[in-house]
Amino acid sequence: MLKAFSTAATGMDAQQTMIDAIANNLANVSTNGFKRSQVNFQDLLYLKMRDADREVASGITAPSGLEIGSGVQVASTTKTFTVGEVQRTGNDLDVAIQGDGFFKVLLPNGEERYTRDGAFQKDANGLLVNASGYQISPGITIPQDAMMIDIAADGTVSAQTPAGTQAVGTLELYRFPNPAGLSSEGGNLYRETASSGANVAGKAGEQGYGSILSKYLEKSNVEMVTELVNLINAQRAYEINSRTIRTGDNILQQLSQLIR
Amino acid sequence: MSEQAGQISSGIDAMMEKYTAASNNIANVSTPGFKRTVTAFSATLDKMMRSKSSDIPLRIPVESHQTIDFSQGQITQTGSPLDIALEGRGFLTLETANGPIYTRNGSLDVNTLGQLIDKNGRLVAGQSGPIVVPRDIIVSDIQIGSDGVLKAGGSELGKLKLAAFEDEKTQLEPIGYGAYRAIEKDTAMPATNVKVRQGCQEGSNVQVMSEMVSLMTVSRIYEMHINILRRQRENGAATLGVANG
Numbered sequence: 159m160l161k162a163f164s165t166a167a168t169g170m171d172a173q174q175t176m177i178d179a180i181a182n183n184l185a186n187v188s189t190n191g192f193k194r195s196q197v198n199f200q201d202l203l204y205l206k207m208r209d210a211d212r213e214v215a216s217g218i219t220a221p222s223g224l225e226i227g228s229g230v231q232v233a234s235t236t237k238t239f240t241v242g243e244v245q246r247t248g249n250d251l252d253v254a255i256q257g258d259g260f261f262k263v264l265l266p267n268g269e270e271r272y273t274r275d276g277a278f279q280k281d282a283n284g285l286l287v288n289a290s291g292y293q294i295s296p297g298i299t300i301p302q303d304a305m306m307i308d309i310a311a312d313g314t315v316s317a318q319t320p321a322g323t324q325a326v327g328t329l330e331l332y333r334f335p336n337p338a339g340l341s342s343e344g345g346n347l348y349r350e351t352a353s354s355g356a357n358v359a360g361k362a363g364e365q366g367y368g369s370i371l372s373k374y375l376e377k378s379n380v381e382m383v384t385e386l387v388n389l390i391n392a393q394r395a396y397e398i399n400s401r402t403i404r405t406g407d408n409i410l411q412q413l414s415q416l417i418r
Numbered sequence: 419m420s421e422q423a424g425q426i427s428s429g430i431d432a433m434m435e436k437y438t439a440a441s442n443n444i445a446n447v448s449t450p451g452f453k454r455t456v457t458a459f460s461a462t463l464d465k466m467m468r469s470k471s472s473d474i475p476l477r478i479p480v481e482s483h484q485t486i487d488f489s490q491g492q493i494t495q496t497g498s499p500l501d502i503a504l505e506g507r508g509f510l511t512l513e514t515a516n517g518p519i520y521t522r523n524g525s526l527d528v529n530t531l532g533q534l535i536d537k538n539g540r541l542v543a544g545q546s547g548p549i550v551v552p553r554d555i556i557v558s559d560i561q562i563g564s565d566g567v568l569k570a571g572g573s574e575l576g577k578l579k580l581a582a583f584e585d586e587k588t589q590l591e592p593i594g595y596g597a598y599r600a601i602e603k604d605t606a607m608p609a610t611n612v613k614v615r616q617g618c619q620e621g622s623n624v625q626v627m628s629e630m631v632s633l634m635t636v637s638r639i640y641e642m643h644i645n646i647l648r649r650q651r652e653n654g655a656a657t658l659g660v661a662n663g
Contacts, residue, residue, distance in 0.1 A: 398444050406441075
C-alpha cells in the first residue's frame with residue numbers, strides 16, 4: 159500500500175531495539191565492570207524515481223531528482239569500553255583496573271574468558287576465583303593460614319602468614335587490539351574473537367595498561383542521566399514514527415470515502 | 419473538468435512524495451550522520467509556466483523536487499575511540515569495488531586485518547590507500563587529530579581522506595547505508611574546511627518539529643484535494659440532473 163508504512167515500521171523497529179539496549183544498560187547500572195552498549199543506526203537503500211539532470215522542458219533541466227529512502231536499520235551494537243567509576247569496598251580481594259586491560263578467567267571446560275569485574279574470592283582450595291567461581295588465570299593460590307592479603311598496584315599478590323609476608327602470584331592484565339570486537343558472554347565475561355584480535359598480556363602499570371587498585375571495585379560505566387535521555391528520545395521517535403502511520407491511515411481513509 | 423481532475427491528481431502525487439520523504443526522515447531521526455531530504459514544489463511550477471510562450475498553460479503539472487539538506491547535525495560524545503564526527507563541510511571517503519563513496523557517519527571499526535572500516539565493513543580511505551592499524555596497537559591508544567591524522571604511540575598510521583564538493587546537493591546522490599555516490603566522476607576535492615572530532619558522533623539533522631509540520635501539511639492539503647474532487651463529482655451530478663430535467 160503506502161511505502162511510508164513500511165518506512166515508519168522500520169523506524170519503530172529500530173527504536174524498539176534502541177529501547178531494548180537502553181533497558182539492558184539501565185538494568186546493569188550497578189553491575190561491577192559492566193560496559194554500556196551503544197546502538198548504531200543507518201539508513202536503508204534509496205529508490206530512484208526520477209533522475210536529476212533530466213529535461214523538464216526544452217533547454218531546462220531539473221536541478222534535482224527524486225530519491226525515496228526506505229527507512230532505517232540497526233547496523234550494530236558496540237560496547238563502550240570507557241572506564242567506570244571506582245568505589246571503595248574495603249575487601250582485601252576486591253580489585254579495580256584503573257585504565258585499560260582485562261583479567262583472564264578459566265571456565266571449568268578450560269576455555270578462556272576476560273572480565274573487568276574484580277570482585278574476587280578464594281575457593282575451598284585457596285585458589286583465587288571470580289564471583290562466579292571461575293579460576294583466575296594465571297592461577298594464584300592463597301595460603302590457608304593467610305591473615306591478610308595485599309594486592310599491589312602492579313598486580314603482585316602477597317599474603318601475610320604467621321611465617322611472614324610472601325608473594326603468592328601476580329594478577330596479569332590482557333589488552334585487545336579492538337576491544338569493541340569482543341563477544342559479550344553474560345556473567346560479566348567477554349570472549350576473544352577474530353575481530354577483537356589475540357590478547358596482549360602485560361603487567362599492570364606498564365605503558366598502556368591500567369594499574370590495579372586494591373580494595374576497590376569498578377562500577378558500571380552506565381550513566382543514568384544519559385540513558386534516561388536516550389530513552390526519552392527513543393520513545394518519542396517511536397511515537398513520531400507511529401504518527402507517520404496514522405497520517406497514512408488518514409489519507410487512505412479519505413480516499414476510500416471518496417469512492418462510494 | 420477532466421483537466422482539473424488531472425491537475426488535482428498530480429497535486430496528490432506530489433503530496434504523497436513529500437509524505438514518503440517525511441516518513442524516511444522521521445525513521446532516521448536517530449541515525450548518525452543522516453541528512454534529511456527536503457521536498458519542494460514551486461521551482462518546477464515556475465519554470466513550467468515560463469517555458470510556455472505568452473499564453474497561459476492549460477494544465478500545470480505539479481512535480482515534487484527533493485534535495486538533501488547537508489547542514490551540520492548535532493555532535494554528541496560517545497567516548498569510543500573510533501567514533502568520529504565531522505564538523506564543517508566534508509565527507510569521509512570509503513573504498514568500494516565500484517569506486518569511492520562518501521559518508522558522514524564516522525562510527526568506525528577495525529577488521530581482522532587491522533584495516534579501518536565502517537560499520538558495514540567498507541574500507542575507510544586514507545591519503546594513500548586504506549588505513550591499517552597494526553595488530554599490536556590497541557585501538558584505544560589511537561589518537562585522531564582534528565586534521566584527520568591517526569597516531570598511535572608517536573607513530574603516524576595515516577591520514578583520513580576527507581572529501582568536499584563544490585555543491586553537494588547536485589553532485590551527490592544517496593545510495594543508502596549512510597553513503598552517497600558522486601553523480602559525475604572526479605568531482606571530489608580535498609576538504610579544507612572540516613574538523614575531525616574523535617570520540618564523538620554527528621547526530622541526524624532531521625528536525626522532528628518540521629517533519630511533524632510536513633505530516634500535518636500533507637494530511638490537510640490531501641484532504642483539500644479530495645474535497646475538491648468530491649465537489650466536482652457533486653457538480654457533475656447536479657448538471658446531469660438539470661439536463662435530464
